[in-house]
Amino acid sequence: MKNVRLFFTAILMLLSAAVASAQSQEVSGIVTDASTGDPVPFASVMVKGTMTGVSAGADGSYKIKVASRDEAVLVFSFVGYKTTEIPVDGEIIVDCALEVEAEYLKDVIVVAYGTMTREANTGAVTSIKNEGLAESPALTVDKMLSGKMAGVQITSGSGQPGSTSTIRIRGTSSINAGNEPLWVIDGIPVVPGDMRQLSNAGVGDGSSTTFLNPNDIESITVLKDAAAASVYGSRAANGVIIVTTKTGKQGKARFTARAKYGVQQLINDHNIRPLTGEELIDYRRMAAINAGHNPDDPNDEYYYTSALLADGTTDWYKELTRLGTVQEYEINASGGTEKSSYYSSLSYSRNKGVFYGVDYNRFTARVNADMQLTKTLKTGTRVNFSYGDSDSGQMGDLYYTNPIVAMWNILPWTPMYNEDGTYNDNIQENANTNPRAIAAYDTYNDKEYRAQGTMYLEWKPIPQLSIKTTDAVDGTFMDSRQYWAPETNDGEATLFTIRTKDLRLTTSNTITYADSYAADKHHLRVVLGQEAMTETYDYLYGYSPDVNPQIPYPTTSTAASDQVDYYIAEETLLSFFGIADYNFMNKYFIQGSVRADGSSLFGSDSKWGVFWSVGGSWNISSERWMQPANNWLSILKLRASYGVNGNNNIAAYQAYGVYATREYNGYAGMRPATPSNPNLAWEKNRTWNVGLDFGFFDYRLTGNIDVYNRLTDDMLLDKTVPYTTGFATNFMNVGSIRNRGVEIMLQGDIIRSGDWNWSAGFNIAFNRSKVLDIGDSEFLEVSDSRVSPTSNNAGTPLRIVEGKSLYTFYLRDWYGVNPSTGAGLWWTEDGKLTSDRNKARYVYAGSPEPKATGGFNTEVSWKGLSLSAYFEFITGNKTMETNAYIDDGYNMNINATTVSTANYWQKPGDTGVTPKVVAGNPGSYHVSYSTRFLKKGDYLRIKDITLSYSLPQSVLKKIRMNGIKIYVSALNPYTFHDLNLLDPEVGALGYGMGAAHTMVKSFVGGIEVSF
């Protein structure tokens, strides 16, 4: 906001310099803030009815020449203050106290290729300022936004430090192209994906902003509809998140230091755990007896007596998890002179994970500098470096080495340690793998180096015209290393080395002309621009079996057994665009944008796409006939927009018909690998949006309502083609999906009185998706990057079916437990009940997409003391309890129980129970997915509670500080839900794989000192 003031001031300064003046009489004075009495630096002072104007200095003082002191009227204005007119009346000194204007309307928000007042906005845009971010214990920006913006759903399948989030703005619009929004940081679209090779979110999966220090952020704007986003053309379909980082303010250097420390543990608000030794013995004896065995017979394969517990038991849940810690330290400095300003920061954060072997360290450094070179020329840079060092353990893999898998496998009477204190690896039920030994000896490490540098040069030959070039480089380098030590790997040492590189160059060039005419009645802004982007991603992978454990590097492996793999992809994008805004009397606004994007990703016949939008708004409350309502109605504005944008988020080279080498008979022959598709083009989104912004009672209650319809056409699908074409499928633009919904945001200042303030906010978004067309297929299987194509997993339980909402569970239909026999019952195709699972019918059983998402927040403050809380909720979604580990006694080799398992059928008449436990149960009611495990996935999460205290100005002045704040905060302290899961947040597809690092809760305390 402040930098925007500077910007406007700069315009005014230039304006004053540009207009030659012939006046002779001088007036001077000081411009102050009416409420604080502090000077308002750089306020604008104009002589009414002329083009003459000056800008006040940093101390608020000004001097201006007028034609006649007797007649002149001065107009004082500044962003955020009410414009004030004062007649000079012959005085030599005219001071002006400006009154603060209600922030709402004149609030400047960052939008595509510029800024805009909230008043002028025509699209669906949500913006938040940094103020609320800094105290949050989350390390990454994406996690902080969760629940704070209507229609912006942020979920994560993993609570691992530094992991990615899935961000869906107004639902999911694509099946095969990406669904992540475009991230634009300081004007440059960045590479958002996670490139860590060994983390549990795959390459490019989800939005990762781990390289950004949240405290460096000034504001975040989310562009949701076509009018707002379409100027980003082929990348705008999933919405755009615009991040603006901080800049310095004029004045001497101001330092802020922050320190934060806290603890972390796995979320487990239902106290889910495997059965204890005693409980498991009872369970197993019952299962053995039910299977016709004798648990007291030492020769029986199911011989279970309490003698097993004689040597003590181990609580594997407890032994495999630990109390994590979070630490964060940061110092930043900002300041500036009349011609330059700077902001720089350095931060270090360290997260010791809640699982052994999981750690995350991050350094970030930023320098933002701006310099006025000449009166018309300005330049600046935004540079960010980050280094992330992440030990990810084996989280994410559905494998014995992963503690969250192992804790449900290992039997309580299996000890953690051998008698000599070494880790026990005689654990048959877990493939003789002890995750603690894995954590101690093996390495799963990613080191990520990221550098982003942007520079701009802006030339304003006349105040109305700005010609600007912004050029950026964004580079990520990654060293990944996976090492299996001899201690855990049957005496062998195996090494995997992966080097990954992603380089992106962007140039963005704009010409902006903004002017007003006829005494400010007409305002016009036109932007013409051009952009080009080139990106190269590659990796080199090496597998080195049998390295020397003393020298665990590829050099000590025998060359014959080494394997190397390589991948490279390039992408280019060239764009031309234009934006035009016009408003009349600040009452009627129209805006249009058009963009042509050419992309290397698409077919030779369809490289170029044109995207456009139109929007308009009407400030009803400014109409003369609404004057009577002005005492209670502060603002009422109607907005409407329509536009077309695209989704080019697909892998490179899919349009090319290519041959690939295929070794056979000692020769690298060539085979057709993909069919050529010269018509391959973008998915198109057509969106309309109607919105209403309102404010009542001097803006004490504000809010907006948006209704939208978003139609995805030309959706990219793998269309089945006859094999007589030489291929099984061809990637084509066929399908269609619709998302429509309503979003409501409300914010109220309930108490606004001196020492006491109480505010509350609420947002909710309803979204419905519907599949309109998926080509010739009856249904599509949802692809899930977590399901390895080589695994035996039959696929996902989700289908995409025409006429239904995008993701629909397709499952065997469970009825319940037969109270007289304890057997599980299923519905058959003809509506009868059967205990044979294989005869059970399949049904469409609901969607993991929530019907509504949202959040609410409230903050109470008294003087320097403030208590705030954020809540987040989703409702109307279905979630699969795949982590429930219920197998009704089927597998007696592993533990496979939870506390909920203990409630099994025991005698005729038992109801509300799980089926009768039978060792080696042939009924296998648990097997795979079914409606038995599909539950309502609603949850309400207390996202964040923070209590903070800021020292009063009187104390600060004595100790010569600008500010001291201390706070304590809890992240995710409690979640209300009905699932037999550690945590209900299992990712956008509504089911976990039983392998992901589930979410964590944190309790932190911190201090912030500025001087």
Added chain:
Amino acid sequence: MKKILYHIMLVPSIVLGLSGCGDFLEREPKLTQSNELTLSNYTGLNDATAGLYSYLQQTGWYGQSWVLDAEMSSGNGVKDNARNSNRLVTSYNWSYSPDNTSGIWSYCYVVCAAANNIIDNLDGKETDEVTTQDLNNLKAECLFMRAFSLFHCVLTYAQPYSYAPESLGVPVVLHTDPEGQPARETVAKVYEQIVTDLLEAESIIDPEYVRAGITDTKAAVNIDVIRAFLSRVYLHMENWQKAADYATLVIGSGNYQMWTAEQYPDVWGQDVAGNGGEVIFEMYGSINNYDNGSWEDISYITDYDGSGDAMVSNDLLALYDQANDIRYTAGFKTTDESNPNGRMWTAKYPGKGQRVPDANNVIILRLSEMHLNRAEAIQNGATINGVTAEDDINIIRTNRGLTAIGSATQTDLRNERRRELAWEGFHQYDLARWNEPLDRTDFTLGSTNQDIPFPNYRWALPIPQRELNVNGNLVQNEGYTNN
């Protein structure tokens, strides 16, 4: 509207002087090669031709199930009840449906399309180094592979030529059309195309041509391979004289010798067939091949210590002179002694000793088949100077540890063929060719279709439903419901 907008957007591009945007937006894949480049010169065309053979090791074809399905559904194989892997159950029970049928269709047409690409681009690619004969050799290989693929396809999805030549065969695709929805030709038309391709291949290939740069030269086409395959095709067409003539050409080439009983046990796990043995054409199996089947490789599936899904039936074993016939003593292996039911497994795919799971070559054409083809042709009226059916049968018998026989009935000949070519993927198609029913005594699962009469709709497998879904011109075989 679009067009107008597009023109508007062109203005700034001119203003900014960025005219080279065409090249900027061309980013070709680096790790693969474009169709245009591959098919533009001899090197690419030669590599693409070499690539045609690589499909043979796919699990659904000679990598495993082409051979084993034919054995399981012909009474040579039985399922081991103790192994519930679900492999080979469909072919064993003849429980095919449009959604669960042979995958040969896909391999056949992918190879046809790949071969068509090359054939259509060979013209005029001569250079100073590349002669017309070089290009003709490639063309001969492509024509052979196209004919070879079509033959497998028509055997699978159509009634035998010897029974219903005018019934529906399979589509013939000579030029690949990405939008094409070709209809099925008659069986006779398909065979006509197969013969046309093979005869052209025979006429243009350099008789001395051997593909260069490959490990196993017996896994590529030469003139003997084309002729040996023509013998087989003519046998299916009951063109007895041509079948005998082409067999005679191969036998008389002097390039192949019968394996003796002493050699017989060691010929099956070789890495390379080498010269002087029986192998005319084979699939080269290796764990290094792109399409190696790993745990699905034929060597693993036929190994008792592997997945061991396919056991040898007692019906087959009963046909051998178990004391003297080397094909019994070395062609089958008993399992370890702990195996209670004394079952046997084929020994023809022992693996190359590369690792577990291993890989194995699969012989497709060999000399003894030529003798058997000729014997059958002569018995049906073909004449070859100085050769009788018994001569051919006895060449095989004496090399397998058996005594010569004086006169051979049709049954003698058919049993000899079954014994000799057992577990090489022949018997199901021989039964169909002979219009003989399937009659199984040793049938372990005992569920469905123990015996299949002839004629019966089941001898032609259903066309894959996914093809019917996307090609409106296809018609399903009788007996199978169209979904």
